[in-house]
Amino acid sequence: MILRRLLLLALLFSIAACSSVKPWVKPYERQKIADEIMSFERDPIADSYLHHVYDAREAARGGDGASGGGCGCN
Amino acid sequence: MHAKQRAAATAHREVAVAVINRLLLLALAFVASCAQAAVLPDERIDLLYHGYDGGGAQIDGPSVLVRKNIGASVSVAANYYVDMVSSASIDVQTNGRQGVDVESGASKYSEERKEYGFSGQYLVDRSTISLGYTSSNENDYDASTYSFGINQSFFGDLTTLGFGVSFGDDLVGQNNADGSTNPDYKRDLQRRKYGVNASQIVTKNLLASVSFDTVTDQCLNLSEDLSCLNNPYRQYRYHDGNSYKWDLEKYPHTRSSDALGIRAIYHLPWRASVRGEWRDFKDSWGIKANNYELRYTHAYHSDWIFEGKIRFYDQPTGADFYSDIFDYKDAQNYLARDKELSPFTSTVFGLGVTYKIPAGTIPWFEKSTANLYWDKFDIDYEDFRDARVSPEDYAAGDEPLYSLKADVIRLYLSFWF
Numbered sequence: 001m002i003l004r005r006l007l008l009l010a011l012l013f014s015i016a017a018c019s020s021v022k023p024w025v026k027p028y029e030r031q032k033i034a035d036e037i038m039s040f041e042r043d044p045i046a047d048s049y050l051h052h053v054y055d056a057r058e059a060a061r062g063g064d065g066a067s068g069g070g071c072g073c074n
Numbered sequence: 075m076h077a078k079q080r081a082a083a084t085a086h087r088e089v090a091v092a093v094i095n096r097l098l099l100l101a102l103a104f105v106a107s108c109a110q111a112a113v114l115p116d117e118r119i120d121l122l123y124h125g126y127d128g129g130g131a132q133i134d135g136p137s138v139l140v141r142k143n144i145g146a147s148v149s150v151a152a153n154y155y156v157d158m159v160s161s162a163s164i165d166v167q168t169n170g171r172q173g174v175d176v177e178s179g180a181s182k183y184s185e186e187r188k189e190y191g192f193s194g195q196y197l198v199d200r201s202t203i204s205l206g207y208t209s210s211n212e213n214d215y216d217a218s219t220y221s222f223g224i225n226q227s228f229f230g231d232l233t234t235l236g237f238g239v240s241f242g243d244d245l246v247g248q249n250n251a252d253g254s255t256n257p258d259y260k261r262d263l264q265r266r267k268y269g270v271n272a273s274q275i276v277t278k279n280l281l282a283s284v285s286f287d288t289v290t291d292q293c294l295n296l297s298e299d300l301s302c303l304n305n306p307y308r309q310y311r312y313h314d315g316n317s318y319k320w321d322l323e324k325y326p327h328t329r330s331s332d333a334l335g336i337r338a339i340y341h342l343p344w345r346a347s348v349r350g351e352w353r354d355f356k357d358s359w360g361i362k363a364n365n366y367e368l369r370y371t372h373a374y375h376s377d378w379i380f381e382g383k384i385r386f387y388d389q390p391t392g393a394d395f396y397s398d399i400f401d402y403k404d405a406q407n408y409l410a411r412d413k414e415l416s417p418f419t420s421t422v423f424g425l426g427v428t429y430k431i432p433a434g435t436i437p438w439f440e441k442s443t444a445n446l447y448w449d450k451f452d453i454d455y456e457d458f459r460d461a462r463v464s465p466e467d468y469a470a471g472d473e474p475l476y477s478l479k480a481d482v483i484r485l486y487l488s489f490w491f
Contacts (some may be wrong), residue, residue, distance in 0.1 A: 013218045023230030029278040032341040035378060035423055036224025037371045040337060040349070045153060046447065048483045049124045053482055057451065058387055059414050060355035060363040062287030065271065 040065060112202045112227055115196060117142050119489045128451060128480020135186075147198070153191035160185065164476065165308055175274040180416045187212040193221075201226040204238070213255060214247040214306075219265070232275045240267040248306040261302035262294040269484075282338040283413075293327040301325040304308040309413040311461065312400040318461075318470040324409050325395075331357035345373040349383075360394035361415065363387065369424075378427040381447070387420040396458050397469045413458040413476065424449040426484075441490040451480040 025033070033039065041047045055061055118141050120134040125134040135156035143149050185478040193206035206221040223238030244266030266289070272281035293302035301324050309320040333455035335353040342348060369383035393415040427446030436442045459473035468474070 002394055009437065021230050025231070025232060025275050025278045028412065030275070032279055033275055033281055035345070035347075035373075036194075037345065037347045037373055038339055038341055039284065040281075040339060042486060043120065043445065043486065044141075045120045045122050045137045046445065046486055049122065049137060049155075049484060050449065050482070051365065053126060053449075053451075054387075057414065057453065057480075058365075058420065059361045059393070060333060060365070060387070060391060061331060061358070062267065062289050063335035063353045063355065064351075065283065065285050065335065065337065070427065 077491070099180060100486070112197055112200060114143055114147070114202075115151075115199055117149075117491055121484055121488075122484060122486035125483040125485075126480060128482075129163050129478040130161060130167065131279045132160045133157050134160075147196060149195040149197075151191075151193045153193075155189040155191070157187040157189075158185060159187075164460070164462065164478075187215075192425075206240075208421065214249045215244065216247075217242060217244040236272070237270045237297075238268075242267075246306065247304050252403065259306065261300065263302045264292045264294050266290045266292075276338075277391050279341040281336065281340075282336070284337075285335045287333050287335075288330065288331040289333075291328065296327060298327075299324075302327070303329055304410065304412065308412060310397070310400060310409045312405060313470055317465055319403070320398060321403055321409075323411065324407070324433075326359070326408055329358055331355065331361075347371045359415070360391060361389065362391040377430040377432070379430075380430075381424070381426040382468040383422075383424040384422075385422040385424070386440070387422070389416075389418050389420075392416040393460055396457075398457050413455055416458045417456040418453055418458070419456075420451060420453040422449050422451050436489065439489040439491050443488045445483040445484070445486050445488065446470075449484075450481040451478070451482065453478040453480075 036042060051064060054064075116140070120137075120139040122137040123134070124137060126132070135158045137153065137155040139149035139151060139153045141149060148282075148348070158409040187210060189208060189210040191206065191208040193204065195207075196203045202225045204221070204223040204225075206219075208217075209217040210217040210219075210223075219240055219242040221238060222241035223236060225234055225236035227234045242263075242264065244263040246259075246261040246263055248259035250256050267287060268289075269285060269287040271283060271285035273281065276282050291303055294302075296302055304323045305326040306322075308323050310323050311318045311320050333353060333355045335351065337349065339347055339349040347370075349367075349369040349371070351365075351369075353365050355363040365385060365387040367383060367385040369381065372380045374380060393410055393412075395406060396412070396415045397418070398411065398412045400406070400409060424447065425441075426445065428443050428445045431439065431444060454477045455475055458476050459471070460476040461473055463473050469486045
């Protein structure tokens with residue numbers, strides 16, 4: 001029952017996603033968003049390395065938008 | 075009668091399953107039909123030199139990334155990464171077994187960790203499916219990680235939702251003091267990571283994202299008195315009369331953690347951006363932590379980008395079983411003296427510059443950049459003492475608190491083609 005309700009909710013969300021809500025930032029208004037200085041991870045291996053250092057020096061992990069691998073830094 | 079009821083129940087279940095299946099198909103059809111086109115990542119080559127120098131440990135090496143499209147809907151990438159360890163940290167200098175570096179997690183004799191990564195992205199009309207494999211090897215630790223993820227954009231590309239999972243299998247080993255591998259020390263560690271994320275174009279100047287990850291680690295096929303989640307060389311210390319002694323750490327067999335991160339980046343009226351980040355973390359060992367980061371990125375003319383940032387990390391609560399010095403040997407079930415599990419604060423100050431090499435200078439590439447980024451770590455431990463001092467000058471447990479300063483360098487070239 002709960003599963004069905006969740007599925008119905010997902011379905012409603014899907015319908016809403018493509019019908020009633022219109023993009024309030026038009027594609028031609030996104031030149032600033034597309035600027036390279038607006039990227040969360042501009043250079044992948046440079047960012048990945050810094051995340052690796054954080055993971056090695058701190059107990060916290062995850063929640064940083066990075067995908068981690070096993071680094072053997074226990 | 076009972077048979078009829080069972081038959082009716084079975085039929086009911088079959089109908090329910092059929093309805094659920096149809097709903098699922100409908101939902102998928104709608105998701106597939108209303109989302110907007112995603113794009114593949116840039117085709118590029120990156121050549122990175124990384125260096126870490128702090129707390130007596132020096133670790134550096136190269137990293138190379140090559141990412142290429144195959145046709146219009148597939149992107150593949152390969153990454154090669156090396157850590158070369160060339161000196162010993164405080165753990166080695168105080169309690170580590172001779173010749174073993176527990177700061178880096180690598181044996182001093184191995185001096186090297188090599189990592190290979192392969193990943194692919196497949197654009198299915200309006201969503202992106204990602205697959206990845208990473209292998210990390212050193213002579214006392216092997217790790218393999220498989221990952222899968224899917225992203226889909228909605229509302230005219232304003233919203234992107236995604237989820238990802240990764241499965242890791244590690245083999246933890248140990249080197250003997252003479253550098254040879256201990257054949258009896260092989261411990262299996264299973265890692266799992268599940269994450270969901272959402273990013274949103276809020277206005278034409280503001281981008282925001284939220285991500286939540288839950289991670290679990292579990293030792294496999296291990297008796298209760300052994301550990302796999304700790305460094306096999308690290309020791310805890312305990313009071314022994316007026317002095318202290320060392321013994322090997324003992325950890326639980328499982329660890330699970332949750333982390334929630336929120337990030338936003340805003341384009342200023344001039345060509346510059348401000349990025350803010352916050353993360354909250356807690357785990358089953360009792361550790362709580364949070365961090366904040368503020369970054370300013372400034373484009374100067376069309377060929378320079380300058381960046382400055384400050385990041386605060388606060389870990390007010392350490393692991394339940396951490397202590398700088400225990401009252402006596404085997405004082406409790408689990409015993410740890412890993413400073414990363416202790417309470418501490420860390421401040422990172424970073425500066426960086428990117429220079430766009432004029433087009434045509436390097437043939438074959440549409441765009442090339444040279445980059446130098448420097449981060450300064452300043453870590454103050456609140457319950458981890460510097461046991462390298464003379465026992466004649468300081469009583470056990472009264473040594474000065476340890477602090478660590480580290481410089482991290484990233485020097486790299488990037489080429490787009």
